[in-house]
Amino acid sequence: MSKYYLGIDLGGTNLKVGCFDSELNQIAKTLNPTHADMGPEAVIDRIEETTKKLLSENNLTLDDIISVGIGSPGPADISEGIVVSAPNLPEFQNVPLKQLVSERLGKDVVFENDANAACWGEYVVGAGRGVKDMIFFTLGTGIGGGIISNGELVHGFGDNAAELGHMIIYPHGGRFCGCGQRGCVEAYASASSTARRATEAIQAGTPSSLKKVYKEKGHISCKNVFDHAAQGDKFANEIIKGTAEALGILCVNIIHITGPQRVVFAGGMIAAGEPLLKSIKEYFNYHIWPLKQEKLEICFATLGEDAGIIGTAALAVHQNQKLRTEKSSDMS
Amino acid sequence: MSKYYLGIDLGGTNLKVGCFDSELNQIAKTLNPTHADMGPEAVIDRIEETTKKLLSENNLTLDDIISVGIGSPGPADISEGIVVSAPNLPEFQNVPLKQLVSERLGKDVVFENDANAACWGEYVVGAGRGVKDMIFFTLGTGIGGGIISNGELVHGFGDNAAELGHMIIYPHGGRFCGCGQRGCVEAYASASSTARRATEAIQAGTPSSLKKVYKEKGHISCKNVFDHAAQGDKFANEIIKGTAEALGILCVNIIHITGPQRVVFAGGMIAAGEPLLKSIKEYFNYHIWPLKQEKLEICFATLGEDAGIIGTAALAVHQNQKLRTEKSSDMS
Incomplete structure (x- = not known):
């Protein structure tokens, strides 16, 4: 069978x-x-x-x-x-x-x-387990994600929902985003934007231990920024604060909209570990109104690269269970 | 019966x-x-x-x-x-x-x-009729609202969803909001904030036909600002642009999150009519990425003060229909 x-x-x-x-x-x-x-x-x-x-x-x-x-x-x-x-x-x-x-x-x-599938995987068996309202952010070249509201994925009209990185938080004078908007979270806090902000400042002559990396390799990666921050480089830390602040504000805004219980960050950048998570939480608490400070759980994803296959299989299981419920109610 | x-x-x-x-x-x-x-x-x-x-x-x-x-x-x-x-x-x-x-x-x-009830009323028989994904904003003393996603109200964890006016769009140096946050949409675009921004500038000596109102009445109302803007006062128009821009950015951010087909504005401020709506749409189109420019319908509510009684009655009808469906499926 x-x-x-x-x-x-x-x-x-x-x-x-x-x-x-x-x-x-x-x-x-x-x-x-x-x-x-x-x-x-x-x-x-x-x-x-x-x-x-x-x-x-x-x-x-x-x-x-x-x-x-x-x-x-x-x-x-x-x-x-x-x-x-x-x-x-x-x-x-x-x-x-x-x-x-x-x-x-x-x-x-x-x-x-793919982002919704990974979101569903984390929701069913990963970092989102046990809640009914969750937001999932992927921090990679861009910032994507998925939304679970009352136990279901939110698709929106024309499947337009959950372009989460394109929330504008610096509309006046903010950085231009690849999407054509100005001041998107993605223009600050994606792995690519984090690297780009560092590179631009180094090119402009900002003092930092990253200068050596740039001279040797011709570019700076997001990982370089986090590594140099961990080694105490002040400038690298400032760049990461910019990333974490944009993500903290993103959390503030999302809790006021769909009211998640938990926010789950995924993608390559979470390899930066606890210091990044701590900094996001600090900026969330700094910007959110006091009443809601304790009301959002912010954590990292747990399924890694397998979130996609687990999530799509979980959607197949979910669909099958729905069909069986409908069938048994038709036949009763 | x-x-x-x-x-x-x-x-x-x-x-x-x-x-x-x-x-x-x-x-x-x-x-x-x-x-x-x-x-x-x-x-x-x-x-x-x-x-x-x-x-x-x-x-x-x-x-x-x-x-x-x-x-x-x-x-x-x-x-x-x-x-x-x-x-x-x-x-x-x-x-x-x-x-x-x-x-x-x-x-x-x-x-x-109350905001969700009015949202549901507009959704079922008012300005939201015919769509499945809608956002409802009330522009009054504060900015509240409701979210319809796939035909259902979004409540969020602990009924925390849809505090829509408290989305932060000016985190650095923005106005303080009554909620304790900085740079909320509500701190710019509610009726009270619109009046307050005008009053503060008049107190600081900005030239405007509103100065006479302030001298006579000791305060300036939101309606005064819209009236003087309609009569051609340049400063009053600038204040209203600030209101409309905050609301336009709010629309940009919300379309990227829950992906509504339609945004419905309600509340006392919509008495300002077509000039306000036009200005919100202009700022939406200015800030949104080009691909999505045509994808959001922005309009005013149609039920007025009756949205609350219609919406709550509509929720009673909806609940009764759900119960009858469940009952008939149990009995079949």
Whole structure:
């Protein structure tokens, strides 16, 4: 009898597939290059091959699979499962990914954008466990995320919700963001923006131990900034304060909107660890009104790179449970 | 057979009661002073008297009523129907309003805070009709509101959601807000803040036709500012631009979070009419990234002072429909 679920995390670089039971215990997982430049048809082929290989290596077949979740970079039409266009999947234009994967694997497929899928994974079995209202932020090249309100993902009209990094907090004279707006949180607090703010200041002659890095490598990474801050460089610490303050204000604003119990930060930057988390909390407490100071839990994600496959599998489980509930109520 | 619903809008000054059919056509309504200073027991008495009088004047009794909705100023425990404390109802501390009204009228009661109730009213039969994702802002002494996501009100953890005026947009050097934060939208764009910004500048000697108003009355109202702007006063126009810009940025930030299709502004300030709406839209388009410029409908509320009684009655209808659906699925 079928008893497992597949979670597929389709990224611009890597394709990850995981197999889970209904309690989301991991049975097996694998990672392969996506080869996104070869176009949608080739990527569907790779999804099929990778999945079948993973299953056979674990003495399973598609017959053991109940249903499948897949996550993809956006923008997408989520309910229809169509990748509208995706900077990381340049050949994908209006690709009906959900339908194509469903036909190829012969299974029901549930589709989500990658950030929402990871958000759902953290919500179900990661750092968001036990709450019903949560915000998930990914701190990487950009700042994305997902919103859980009363136990459900918030999609918004035209799947427009949760562009969380593009909240404007410095409208007058703020930094320009890649999106075209001015003063977005992302223009200060993404890993790229953190590195860029440091680089610009070093180029302008600000004294710092990062100057040596810039001279040797020609650029400064976000990790360099955090490393030099940890070693006591005053300027690097100022840059990180700018990052943490923008994220603290983001938390203030989000608690006033959807009223989360918990905010979960994920993405490469959380490798900076406790000092970053502490600083975000300090700025949150500095900017929030006193009554609400104790009311928001701010923490780091716990699922790491597996959030995508766990989240998509969890969405498949969730969908299946909903269908079964509806069916049993129809039949009663 | 019972076929009507009551909507009760409990305000600090006035108590409004309306009777509606299940299509939310108004059968009758009335307004009485609340006398909130006489305490909860006296207010419950007034609710009972006012309701019974309204019904009898329309040849109805409580037997004609299916259920009741009541809205109250916050903060409140919404699911339990408890008014925790309310600046406008100073004698109300942890008052189980839902239970008390239910016992007194012998009906099921659904409870909401006043802003959410008005939001629901606009959503069901007012300016929000036809969409599933909407934001509702009230522009009055403060800025409050409600959020509809996928057809449901967003409450958040501990009913903490939708403190929409307290989004910070000028964190550094911004005006202090009554809430204790710095740079909130409310500190710029509420009716009170609009008047206050004008008054402060006039006191500081800024030239304007408002100077005469200040000298004669000792203060400047929000309406004065809009009136003088309409008559061509340059300074009054600058003040209103500050209000509209804060509201435009609020719209930018909210579209990136819950992804509404429509934003509805309500409250006393919308009497300023088309010039205010136009200016908000201009600032929204100025600050939003180009791709999203056409994606948000910004409009004024249409239900006026009746939004509260319509919204609470609509919540009673909604609750009753949910209960009937559950019941019929249990019985099938």
